């Protein structure tokens with residue numbers, strides 16, 4: 001890999017869901033390796049859609065999207081799992097397996113990336129310890145608070161020490177204290193070199209943990225300069 005490549009580069013990326021609904025409109029942006037980025041904007045502004053383009057859950061309808069120089073449009077459906085191995089994904093709804101215990105949720109993800117049972121036995125407690133949820137290893141997701149479920153989801157996303165972590169509203173529905181715990185976790189990962197992208201409307205959190213903000217509005221990246229030029 002070329003060290004000078006940005007982590008993510010989007011050039012005029014659009015996602016059109018139907019004639020009326022555009023998920024993204026002409027989005028261009030560049031995120032360098034090792035950056036911590038907030039993706040902000042109102043409900044429906046396209047934050048999750050942008051993240052889903054990066055994870056190939058949503059196919060962009062035009063424009064170019066590159067991760068580490070790799071064109072996402074050229075990743076074959078059979079190779080999408082390989083792309084996702086390079087990223088940790090914390091979805092907006094956590095997507096934990098409801099009928100599996102906390103340790104199994106993390107263990108299954110480790111098995112899915114080819115770890116042996118022995119490695120799983122060794123790694124799961126380490127990961128749960130890192131996200132401070134080891135004491136609830138035997139609980140089912142429904143028995144956990146929102147913040148605890150969020151920590152399991154982050155732990156699961158970290159299993160392969162991915163160079164890129166994508167978290168969609170990781171502090172939604174959490175009080176300030178628990179939100180700060182989650183943010184500290186994400187900032188620590190970033191300090192160790194992981195590129196982190198967080199979609200959020202949680203402005204108090206953005207103010208407490210300042211980093212570059214990419215603001216979205218109606219599917220576009222909002223740039224104050226555009227307004228000055230009158231073509232926003």
Ligand SMILES: Nc1ncnc2c1ncn2[C@@H]1O[C@H](COP(=O)(O)OP(=O)(O)OP(=O)(O)O)[C@@H](O)[C@H]1O
Nearest residue numbers: 017021022023041042043044045046047048049050
């Ligand atoms: N699968 C889909 N099919 C049709 N329209 C969709 C789909 N997913 C998203 N949309 C629409 O695209 C727009 C952007 O949605 P998106 O989920 O990206 O917003 P968001 O910024 O993440 O909002 P929130 O803050 O509520 O999570 C919305 O108008 C939404 O209704």
Ligand SMILES: [Mg+2]
Nearest residue numbers: 047048092168
């Ligand atoms: Mg969303």
